[in-house]
Amino acid sequence: MKLSTKGRYGLRAMIDLAVYSEKEPVSIQSIADRQNISERYLEQLMASLKKEGLVKSIRGANGGYQLARPAIGISVGDILRALEGDLRAVTCPANGEEGNGGCENADLCVTRYVWQRINEGITHAVDTMYLNQLVEESKKLKEKGQVQPAGCQG
Template sequence: MKLSTRARYGLKALIDLGLHSANEAISLQSIAERQDISTSYLEQLMAMLKKAGLVKSSRGAYGGYQLGKPADEISVGEVLRVLEGSLEAAACPGIENDGTCHGSDVCVAKLVWKRINDSITSAVDTLMLGQLIEESRRVHEEKMESQGMEENVPDILK
């Protein structure tokens, strides 16, 4: 299974929101700059995520985006399905356009495809955005400590 740029950038943007939007909405421009994503592309991603309720937006001078629900309630699978659609990595090659399979009664290969797809689904549905945010925070702190820059760590990351 290969994830598109849309999925990778969407996850990066949500992690950024989780790190920086605890008390206020964050502008798309600031996310785009930190994550090196074009603002226009980020607008498209945020529209999809907003429609799914994963982010919310506010207008005005202090407007921007925030997570639509707690990060611990957003699974990576939910994000990927919004941005990618189906997460099936392997489809049975014997399935016809009408959904029938001529060899389904004797085919054992379908068990392979099912196991692969079930494993991916389980992995992404049990990995929560909150876990990724905490890991990002930890990695950032370790990097700052190793560079002797602990005093420069923003309060939000402490």
């Protein structure tokens, strides 16, 4: 599985939002400047995140974006699914992952267990990491003077 820029940039934007929006809404421009992401692209990402109930927008002169719920309640999986959709690395009809068609070789196919385990591993990893944990990691790096560069691809 390879994440697109939507997932990578969206996760960075959500971490930024969690760090800076505790007291007041954060503007798209300020996130874009700190994360070196185009404002136009960031607006598209925020629209998807808002649609999924992860962020809320505040209108007005001091408007911007805030998390729609506490960072402790937003998993990395929530964010990535909102931006990327399905996170499965491989779909297998024998595991009921491609509609109702099934697979004529399901009883003989051993590889389906490989795909199932890979998908379960991805799901477990992203659904057990929360935004508040990433914020804490970000704070630790800042304290050590190891700030992630804005152009970092991670």
